[in-house]
Amino acid sequence: MGRPGLIEDHLAELARRLPGPVVDELADGLNETYLAHRRRGLDLDRAARAAVDEFGDPATVAAAFIRSSPSRTTSRVLLLSGPVVGGTWAVAFVAGQAWRWPVAVGTRVGFGAAVLIAAVLLGVAAFGRQYRRASHSAAAACLVVLAVDASMLGYITAIGLLDSWPVRAAAALGTARSAFTLSRLPTVLAGR
DSSP, X not given: OOOOHHHHHHHHHHHHHSOHHHHHHHHHHHHHHHHHHHHTTOOHHHXXXXXXXXHOOHHXXXXXXXXXXXXXXXXXXHHHHHHHHHHHHHHHHHHTXXXXXXXXXXXXXXXXXXXXXXXXXXXXXXXXXXXXXXXXXXXXXXXXXXXXXXXXXXXXXXXXXXXXXXXXXXXXXXXXXXXXXXXXXXXXXXXX
């Protein structure tokens, strides 16, 4: 038996806001709710209206999924940890006189741009109102954070700068953030 047009329209609106697997799951629940109302004796239209009313409007349903998405929670953790990790690196840079390190100006600018891009992407993912945009931004941000951490850790290891406690502390925090990001990346990518 097909679903009434009201339910199909409701699901179509959800499909514009949420990924297919989420909508499929919602469709099952919405259909079961509709059938339960039919078993209680409601006619087709009243059963469809009651089922849709119970589920809530698409904007509210999508907002609930966005709030609880792994992309959003991962992005918020990374966004909150950014100043801590960055501040530790700043102390390490000052203590290690980073302005004397053999790094080309273009590399310094590129690294700064990558940090800024990561922050913007994390902000979109952490506070955005669109599920797909938040998921895509979180995935991209995770990859940029990993690249930033890997390049920093690789550079200080390659030039032998792990001899001071500020650099070791920054490296430890960068490694911890990379481990967190790697552990969350499959979940974030699955939310796309």
